Amino acid sequence: MSDISEIPVSNETRRDFLYVATATTGAVALGAAVWPLLDQMNPSADVLSAGKIEIDLSGVESGSRITLKWQGRPIFIDHRPEARIALAKADDNNPDLIDPATDAARTQRAEWLVVIGVCTHLGCIPLGQKEGEPVGQWEGWYCACHGSVYDTAGRVRRGPAPRNLDLPPYNFISDTLLGIG
Ligand code: FES
Structure with missing residues (x-):
């Protein structure tokens, strides 16, 4: 059996890694050549106090994964x-799920998975956002700290992590504008 840490990201799709330091609140525009563009829209005071961020997803290609920072935590966005x-x-009803949940219950729009990128075991940041990083046998994310593996719905498939990647509060303001917080 091959070492799961050596399983590369599939070459079928391009996976971008974009880490955005938005410690407070800002507007993030993701485009081919206009990255990063932060805090350009003077968010209102109430938005600032609520710690909300808005992300323009129009430049995120299908198959790409990006990482944002929200309230000090990484947010993984996967354009699936x-x-x-x-x-x-396919695994919605798999009896081997450690923390059973359907894919539909974990997404608002099937093509966008939005999760907090913190392993639910002891808080490491799982690998799988950068192209070439190991993603584990379920094609999601792999936590190198103690070997937990997550699938493409962010469900834990191999522990020691006890539960799925957590979901942040978010909503789609429009087809391409995502609000987190
Ligand atoms: S922190 Fe991820 S497996 Fe332990």
């Missing part, structure tokens, strides 16, 4: 292509 969605849904 059909194959990755199908992989998640």
Whole structure:
């Protein structure tokens, strides 16, 4: 059996890694050549106090993963292509799920998975956001600290992590504008 840490990210899709230091609140525009663009929209005081961020997803290609920072924590956003969605849904009723949940229950729109990128074991940041990083056998994320593996719905498939990657509060303000917080 191969070492799971050596399983590379699939070459079928491009996975971008974009880490945005938005410690407070800002507007993030993701585009091919306009990165990063932070805090350009003078958010209102109430938005600032609520710690909300808005992210323009229009430049995030299908198959790409990006990372944002929200309230000091990494947020993983995965623009999932059909194959990755199908992989998640295929295991909705798998009796081996450690923390059972359907893919639909973990997403508001199937093509966008939004999770807090903190391993639910002891808080490491799982690998899988950068191209070439190990993602584990379920094509999601791999935590190198103690070997937990997550699938393409962010469900834990191998411990010691006890539960799925947590979901942040978020909403789609429009088809391409995501609000977190
Ligand atoms: S912190 Fe991720 S497996 Fe322990």
